[in-house]
Amino acid sequence: xxxxxxxxxxxxxxxxxxxxxxxxxxxxxxxxxxxxxxxxxxxxxxxxxxxxxxxxxxxxxxxxxxxxxxxxxxxxxxxxxxxxxxxxxxxxxxxxxxxxxxxxxxxxxxxxxxxxxxxxxxxxxxxxxxxxxxxxxxxxxxxxxxxxxxxxxxxxxxxxxxxxxxxxxxxxxxxxxxxxxxxxxxxxxxxxxxxxxxxxxxxxxxxxxxxxxxxxxxxxxxxxxxxxxxxxxxxxxxxxxxxxxxxxxxxxxxxxxxxxxxxxxxxxxxxxxxxxxxxxxxxxxxxxxxxxxxxxxxxxxxxxxxxxxxxxxxxxxxxxxxxxxxxxxxxxxxxxxxxxxxxxx
Amino acid sequence: xxxxxxxxxxxxxxxxxxxxxxxxxxxxxxxxxxxxxxxxxxxxxxxxxxxxxxxxxxxxxxxxxxxxxxxxxxxxxxxxxxxxxxxxxxxxxxxxxxxxxxxxxxxxxxxxxxxxxxxxxxxxxxxxxxxxxxxxxxxxxxxxxxxxxxxxxxxxxxxxxxxxxxxxxxxxxxxxxxxxxxxxxxxxxxxxxxxxxxxxxxxxxxxxxxxxxxxxxxxxxxxxxxxxxxxxxxxxxxxxxxxxxxxxxxxxxxxxxxxxxxxxxxxxxxxxxx
Amino acid sequence: xxxxxxxxxxxxxxxxxxxxxxxxxxxxxxxxxxxxxxxxxxxxxxxxxxxxxxxxxxxxxxxxxxxxxxxxxxxxxxxxxxxxxxxxxxxxxxxxxxxxxxxxxxxxxxxxxxxxxxxxxxxxxxxxxxxxxxxxxxxxxxxxxxxxxxxxxxxxxxxxxxxxxxxxxxxxxxxxxxxxxxxxxxxxxxxxxxxxxxxxxxxxxxxxxxxxxxxxxxxxxxxxxxxxxxxxxxxxxxxxxxxxxxxxxxxxxxxxxxxxxxxxxxxxxxxxxxxxxxxxxxxxxxxxxxxxxxxxxxxxxxxxxxxxxxxxxxxxx
Numbered sequence: 001x002x003x004x005x006x007x008x009x010x011x012x013x014x015x016x017x018x019x020x021x022x023x024x025x026x027x028x029x030x031x032x033x034x035x036x037x038x039x040x041x042x043x044x045x046x047x048x049x050x051x052x053x054x055x056x057x058x059x060x061x062x063x064x065x066x067x068x069x070x071x072x073x074x075x076x077x078x079x080x081x082x083x084x085x086x087x088x089x090x091x092x093x094x095x096x097x098x099x100x101x102x103x104x105x106x107x108x109x110x111x112x113x114x115x116x117x118x119x120x121x122x123x124x125x126x127x128x129x130x131x132x133x134x135x136x137x138x139x140x141x142x143x144x145x146x147x148x149x150x151x152x153x154x155x156x157x158x159x160x161x162x163x164x165x166x167x168x169x170x171x172x173x174x175x176x177x178x179x180x181x182x183x184x185x186x187x188x189x190x191x192x193x194x195x196x197x198x199x200x201x202x203x204x205x206x207x208x209x210x211x212x213x214x215x216x217x218x219x220x221x222x223x224x225x226x227x228x229x230x231x232x233x234x235x236x237x238x239x240x241x242x243x244x245x246x247x248x249x250x251x252x253x254x255x256x257x258x259x260x261x262x263x264x265x266x267x268x269x270x271x272x273x274x275x276x277x278x279x280x281x282x283x284x285x286x287x288x289x290x291x292x293x294x295x296x297x298x299x300x301x302x303x304x305x306x307x308x309x310x311x312x313x314x315x316x317x318x319x320x321x322x323x324x325x326x327x328x329x330x331x332x333x334x335x336x337x338x339x340x341x342x343x344x345x
Numbered sequence: 346x347x348x349x350x351x352x353x354x355x356x357x358x359x360x361x362x363x364x365x366x367x368x369x370x371x372x373x374x375x376x377x378x379x380x381x382x383x384x385x386x387x388x389x390x391x392x393x394x395x396x397x398x399x400x401x402x403x404x405x406x407x408x409x410x411x412x413x414x415x416x417x418x419x420x421x422x423x424x425x426x427x428x429x430x431x432x433x434x435x436x437x438x439x440x441x442x443x444x445x446x447x448x449x450x451x452x453x454x455x456x457x458x459x460x461x462x463x464x465x466x467x468x469x470x471x472x473x474x475x476x477x478x479x480x481x482x483x484x485x486x487x488x489x490x491x492x493x494x495x496x497x498x499x500x501x502x503x504x505x506x507x508x509x510x511x512x513x514x515x516x517x518x519x520x521x522x523x524x525x526x527x528x529x530x531x532x533x534x535x536x537x538x539x540x541x542x543x544x545x546x547x548x549x550x551x552x553x554x555x556x557x558x559x560x561x562x563x564x565x566x567x568x569x570x571x572x573x574x575x576x577x578x579x580x581x582x583x584x585x586x587x588x589x590x591x592x593x594x595x596x597x598x599x600x601x602x603x604x605x606x607x608x609x610x611x612x613x614x615x616x617x618x619x
Numbered sequence: 620x621x622x623x624x625x626x627x628x629x630x631x632x633x634x635x636x637x638x639x640x641x642x643x644x645x646x647x648x649x650x651x652x653x654x655x656x657x658x659x660x661x662x663x664x665x666x667x668x669x670x671x672x673x674x675x676x677x678x679x680x681x682x683x684x685x686x687x688x689x690x691x692x693x694x695x696x697x698x699x700x701x702x703x704x705x706x707x708x709x710x711x712x713x714x715x716x717x718x719x720x721x722x723x724x725x726x727x728x729x730x731x732x733x734x735x736x737x738x739x740x741x742x743x744x745x746x747x748x749x750x751x752x753x754x755x756x757x758x759x760x761x762x763x764x765x766x767x768x769x770x771x772x773x774x775x776x777x778x779x780x781x782x783x784x785x786x787x788x789x790x791x792x793x794x795x796x797x798x799x800x801x802x803x804x805x806x807x808x809x810x811x812x813x814x815x816x817x818x819x820x821x822x823x824x825x826x827x828x829x830x831x832x833x834x835x836x837x838x839x840x841x842x843x844x845x846x847x848x849x850x851x852x853x854x855x856x857x858x859x860x861x862x863x864x865x866x867x868x869x870x871x872x873x874x875x876x877x878x879x880x881x882x883x884x885x886x887x888x889x890x891x892x893x894x895x896x897x898x899x900x901x902x903x904x905x906x907x908x909x910x911x912x913x914x915x916x917x918x919x920x921x922x923x924x925x926x927x928x929x930x931x932x933x934x935x936x
Contacts, residue, residue, distance in 0.1 A: 054348065054820050073351075074823040081824045087817035091839045100835075101825040148825070346732050346837070347816045350829035357733045360726070360741045367744050367797065369771060370759040377762055385774040435653035444646040452919060457661055459851065459915040461858035464880065464907040467887045467900050468664035471671060474681070491660035494653055523645040552752030555861050559888055573754045574865070577761065584762050584769065591755040598750055606743040613746060614805040 003031035003188035004065040004155045006051065011060030011070075013046050020046040022212045023060065031186040033179070035193060035203035037235070042209040044192045045160060051190060052158055053077050064155060077156075080149030080187075084161040086141045088133040094120075094144045095129045101152040119151045122181070139170045146178070150185070157182070157189040163198060175201055196236045200224065208232045230342035233273045239300055241336070242279070242310045244272045248337070256307035260285070262332055266345050273336035276300065276313035281320060283329020289320050303328060374595070377588035396589035404586065405579075408564050410593075413572040417551060420486055420568060424550040425543045427490040432497030432542065433505075433535070437527050439498070440505035441513065451502075457495035463555065470559055480563055485556050493549065497542050504538030505531060541612040548598060569594045668908050671901035684898070691902040700874050708878040711791065711863075712856045718796035719852050720845065723803020728833060730804075731811045742808065748798045757865040760794055784871040791863050791876055798862070799855075803848040810844045811837060850921075854914050858907050860884060880907060 006028040013021040021043040028034045036044035049055040051062060053074035062070040069077050088097050095116055102112045120126040123143040128136050133144065142162060149157060162178070163171045179202045182189050193199050199206045200220040207217040208231070216228040227233035233241050246255030248266040253259070260272065287305035299316045302309065305328055312328060320326050337345040350356065372386055378396055380388035403409050438444070439451050469488055470479075478484030508531060516526045532539075554570040561567065573594055576587040602609060672691055676684035695701065726745060730738035748756055760783065763771045767779035783790040814837065822832045860881035863869065869877035869885065877885075880903075887900025 049820075052820070052824055054823065074820075075826045075828070079824060081821070083817045083821060085815060085817045087815070087821035089818065089821075089836060100822075104826040104831060148821075152826075346811065346814075346832070347819050348823055348829075349734070350732055353733045356729055357737050357741075360729050360733070360737075363726075364741055364744050367747055370756075370763060371747065373762050373771065374755070374759050382769070383762075384768040385771040431652045431656065434649045438646045438649035442646045442649070444643050450650070453657075455919055456912075456915040457657065459854065459918050460661075460911045461854055461907065462661070463860075464858045464883075464904055464911055465661070465664040465668060466884065467897070467904045468667035468671060469660060470888060471667060471676075471897075472659070472664060487656065488660055491656040494656060495661075498653060524648070527649070548750050552750070552754075554753050554865070570752060570754045573752075573758065577754075577758065577865075582761075584758075584765070587758050588762060591758040595751055595755045598752065602743070602747060602750065607739060609746060609750065610739060610743055610805075613749070613801070614809055 003186050005030045005063075006156055006188055006190070007061075007063040008047070008051070009061040009063065011047065011050065011062065012058050013043075013050060013055060014058045019212055021050075024214055026207060026214065026217060028188055028190065029204075030188055032204045033182050033189040033191060033202060035191045035199035035206045036209060037193060037196060037199040037206050038209035038215075039194055039235070041211070043212040044207075044209045047209075048158055048160055048190060048192045051156070052079055052081050078152075078154050079156045079158055080152060080154035081158040082142075082145045082149050082160065082162045084164060086133070086145040086165075088141060088144055088148075090133055093130050093132055094125065094136065094140075094147075097133070097144060098129075098147045098151050100148065105152070115151055116147075119147045122150075123147045138166055139174065142166060142174065146181075150181075150187075154187065157187045159189065159191040161193055162191070163193070164195070171198075178202065197238060200236070206236075208235065210235075226344070227273075227336060228344055230271050230273065230338045233336055233338070237275060239276050239311055239313060241273045241275045243338075244308055244310070246270070246272060258285070258306040258308050260330075262335055264337060264345075266337060266339075269340040270345070271338040271340075271342065273338065274310075274330050274334065276311045278334035279310065279312040279328060279330045281312060281314055281318070281326050281328060283327045285328040287326060287328045289322050289324050289326060292319050292322055294319070374588055374592055377585055378592035379589075381585060396583075396585040397593075399586060399590055400593075407572065407575065408567065410572070410590075412565060413567045413569045416482060416566055417569040420482060420489070420553075420557075421547050421550040423486050424489045424493070425546040427486065428493055428497050428546040429539055429543050431490070432494055433501045433532060433539065434527070435494075436498045436501035437505055437531055440502045441508075441531070442523070454495050454498050458499050460495075462492040466555065466559055473560055480561055480566060482566055485560050488560065489550055489553060489556055490546075493546055497546065500542050500545075501535065501538055504535040508534055544601075544609075545612055548601075551598065665908055665912070668901050668904050671898055672905045674898050676897045676901070678897070681897070687898070691898045694899060695902055700877075703874050704877055704879055704882050707874070707876060708857070708880075710788070711876075711878050712853060714788075714792045715795045715799060715856055716849065716852055718792060719799035719856075720803050720849055722796065722800035723848065724807055724841075724845070726800060726804040727807030727811060728837070731808060732829065742801075742804060745797075745801045745804055749801045753861055753865060756798070757794075757862065760790070760866060764790070783866055787867045787871055787876045790866055794862050794866055795856070795859075799852060802852065803845075806844050806848055807841060810841055814840055850914070850918065854911060858911065879903060883907065 008024050008026040011021065011024040011026075012019070024043075024047065026034075036047060038044050046055060050057050050070070053069070053072055053076075057070050060070065061068060064077065088094070089100065092100070098116045098119060099112050102115060107115075116129075117126060120129050123146055125136075125140050125143050125147065128140055133141055136144070142165070146162070159178075163174055166174055175198060191199070191202060200223070203220060205217060205219055206223050208215040208223065210231045216223060216232045218226075218228075223232055223236045227236060227241075230243055234243050244253075244255045246253055246269075248264060248268055248270045250267065251264070252261045253264075253270075253272045255272070262272075281301070285305050287303040287310070289301060290304055290309075291302040293300040293302075294316060297316060298313050299319050301312045301314060301320065303312060303326070310328065339345055369386060373383065376386065376388045377383045379392050380390060381393045381395065382389040398404070399407075399410050435454075439447060439454070473479040473484045473488070476484075478487070512530060513526055516530050517523075521529070552570065553568070554574065557568040557571050558574070561571070573587065573590050576582060576590060671684070673686060673688060674680075674684035675687045675690070726742070730741045751759075762769070764782035765773065766781060767773035770779075770782065772782045773779045818836055819832065822836050827835065858880050860878060863876055863878060863881050864884070867876045869875070869881050874882075883900045883903035885900070886896045886903065888897075
């Protein structure tokens with residue numbers, strides 16, 4: 001299986017008066033796994049369904065390598081898709097489910113049998129292949145759905161929240177397995193998810209969406225260390241970045257009467273972002289401890305710094321008492337500055 | 346099915362053609378009632394009210410039309426009312442109360458629901474004569490309401506099943522008797538079901554023919570169904586008048602149909618589920 | 620949540636008659652009217668049909684029927700027209716059933732593959748024969764099948780005549796069919812709508828055309844509804860005769876379109892052969908009643924009703 005590049009050009013979709021996706025330009029490289037990340041209603045699933053051919057774009061073009069496909073029926077696009085609900089045919093065995101696309105193409109039965117068994121082996125479900133979907137576990141159903149998508153050796157693999165219906169334990173495992181499989185096969189893949197950890201862990205590049213618009217399209221590292229705007233900054237990373245609204249003045253940032261010195265020439269209203277893990281206790285800023293949440297390896301401390309709420313991540317063995325007064329510090333090189341509209345400064 | 350086949354408009358046209366007979370029938374009824382003569386679906390001459398003279402004169406020795414009209418209206422309304430109240434009460438008991446034989450009672454209702462009630466018409470004729478209820482409006486009302494009960498109970502039980510238990514528990518703890526809980530809490534909350542059942546029973550009773558045909562003889566207690574049928578059994582039936590009477594008789598149904606198409610689809614679709 | 624409210628109403632735990640009334644008084648009140656009516660007009664008539672079939676009851680002996688055992692049944696079996704009536708019944712049920720289920724399926728499948736707005740309108744139109752009063756429906760049928768120049772069919776085919784009398788079987792099958800098809804149409808539509816959208820999307824991505832999707836995904840999931848509609852309507856057709864009575868009255872010749880249920884009705888309740896043979900009619904009806912009971916109970920087993928009978932969460936009445 002070799003992947004092909006996918007290009008979205010000026011793609012937009014409206015349902016009546018509701019605009020689900022504003023003009024989108026995006027290039028997926030051959031063999032790459034791109035994650036569409038964002039909260040519900042942000043347009044990521046709508047875009048995925050347009051690439052699959054289930055939705056018709058209102059405007060724009062979709063290219064699979066040199067082929068223009070946005071007007072083609074899903075049947076003619078040669079894509080494989082894994083649905084959030086798995087969409088396995090309940091009246092067929094897993095074998096028949098996986099064989100379905102091949103049988104529709106009138107593939108010879110012997111070849112069908114061989115390919116299905118091969119794919120089932122690859123996904124570790126060969127031993128339950130004769131059961132119906134209702135008789136296997138959620139994890140096995142998911143792998144069957146994946147097998148069905150891969151058995152026809154598609155040019156593009158689409159995944160719509162494939163992990164969200166799995167138990168938390170299995171999810172981590174499945175994450176790695178899907179990624180490994182995708183890299184081995186080299187098939188171009190687009191994964192839709194609302195889980196930023198999933199996107200960062202699996203994808204070569206992440207496209208962050210909000211309210212129908214692409215916010216940033218870059219590697220996971222880039223999204224994490226240099227978010228393009230306040231939305232991406234607050235969405236990517238867990239626990240979420242502290243975002244403080246205030247005013248930039250010469251040499252510092254003022255919010256609620258608190259002044260934070262920092263190196264900047266910016267002026268005017270804006271947003272200051274600093275990740276909980278880039279802050280520490282024992283700094284110069286006075287604050288009072290409100291909540292301490294032990295997280296095992298670390299602890300998340302919520303503080304009131306002169307009327308401004310911040311969260312700080314610390315090593316778990318140094319938990320402060322609730323109500324105590326501590327000092328809070330931050331790493332001045334790890335600050336993120338945004339203007340009043342949220343754009344990175 | 347969420348994805349339409351590429352030439353779905355052709356399918357739509359095909360379906361429309363398939364449905365032409367029904368449309369033709371409706372058009373024929375309206376035109377024949379309003380015009381002197383109709384050839385096929387082409388009206389001849391000018392519109393006339395001659396066909397509607399049954400409204401002000403008794404044709405061929407029949408009673409004036411307001412007699413069967415009134416009887417049918419009373420019949421339909423009372424059947425619907427009796428049906429709604431009695432079925433809800435029974436359905437509430439089955440759905441929300443605990444008593445021995447509950448499962449058996451529900452089983453009985455389900456069996457009766459599938460049972461073809463019309464096969465009992467001969468015995469019912471006999472029973473009504475014995476009870477002295479033959480040729481009475483009360484008799485037919487009771488019979489019709491009874492034969493619709495299994496469907497009504499099953500339908501209302503479905504609605505009662507959806508109510509939250511916590512609410513009834515709270516009402517009981519507050520001190521309400523079971524009747525009060527039913528009348529003031531549960532009954533009002535199943536209003537969509539009551540409306541659906543009432544509409545269903547009303548329509549069914551309004552069109553009922555076999556029961557008045559079999560169980561009523563005197564013309565004073567005739568219903569619109571038997572009144573209209575008497576026009577058809579004549580040697581040279583006057584189709585203009587028959588169509589006008591038919592249009593008149595079916596008017597409430599047609600009005601309901603035009604105004605509440607989607608509603609009717611819902612209740613007929615929901616009420617006949619397995 | 621299985622909180623019982625028994626503690627709030629202590630007198631229900633009392634023993635004896637007082638306790639029984641306190642515990643089951645209300646259910647009895649709620650169930651009384653329905654039970655009385657069901658008893659009077661369902662259960663008693665079932666027994667009465669059987670009883671009457673074993674007597675010589677007729678218009679003469681109405682008040683004082685005498686027991687004659689199985690004489691009616693023997694007379695029935697000896698009736699020379701019985702084979703014709705049996706064949707008529709089989710023919711009527713088989714063809715109308717095929718039309719009902721087939722057309723219902725076609726209507727459901729086609730009307731769900733077009734825009735919902737148009738699909739709704741088509742389904743509503745097919746609902747019309749069902750909700751129209753039967754007598755009006757028959758007036759329309761007669762009006763359209765009249766002789767030329769009035770009847771539409773006569774005009775279109777160029778052959779003038781009473782088309783109901785010319786083709787009585789086509790008439791009763793189609794007339795009942797146009798009414799009956801809407802039953803299956805509604806049930807199948809509901810079943811099709813309950814198939815999750817994702818399955819259709821998956822089939823499209825897998826490469827299925829609309830026809831392939833219907834054949835491999837939709838129809839297998841309609842197996843139970845089809846069985847249900849077939850079973851339900853078979854019983855219904857065996858016992859219904861209203862439209863046949865109004866359209867052809869069992870004619871146009873001698874017993875041309877007379878089916879079992881219609882013959883039973885006429886024997887008992889109309890001046891057929893000069894004498895009203897009530898008992899004989901009851902004997903024929905008994906067969907229908909017995910078949911009805913057996914099949915209805917059969918439904919109960921197949922379409923498992925246990926699930927509908929979850930115990931109530933309030934144990935106190």
